[in-house]
Amino acid sequence: MQTKLLINGSLVPGEGQSENVLDPATGKPIAQVAEASGAQVEAAVAAAEGAFDAWSRTTPKDRAALLLKLADHIESDAEAFAELESRNTGKPVAAMQGDEIPAITDVFRFFAGAARTLHGPLAGEFLPGFTSMVRRDPVGVVASIAPWNYPLMMRRGSSLLRSQAATR
16 A cells, blocks of 8 residues: 655655554554654645646646546445555445445546536526626645545545656
8 A cells, every 4th residue: 555645746754753543443553644744734735836837837737638638546446445445434235335435436426527617507596686607716735634524535545646647
């Protein structure tokens, strides 16, 4: 299992304290991951900010293609992802294979479609006399903390997507 950090297109080991990733069903370690140091976090943010200008100009077609490629990759390795997610979350493998992995690939495919429809009216008004619109514009670098019970879906494969984009 790959446990390095993706910073500016390179996989690097974390420089911080090592943490055990535990299987909640057994309490046994499934991996040991070194945390990012403060300098590595700053480097990752700087790299993301540096990539933002070019990424924000990426065409909807190209964004959608990358998301579809990621969905296909997860689907083709569904058994391995289901096993790992089962060990990571403590959920039964059958639930991962039958429910979550298909839902995860569907989420990527949904957002691939959404990427190609960047602007549009929203049905209904929120305030009388005002028109409601949805705009999907890149706004910049964000950070998220993935919940333990849906980590693969919540991470949305950002590091996988970036590493695949780098190999195109």
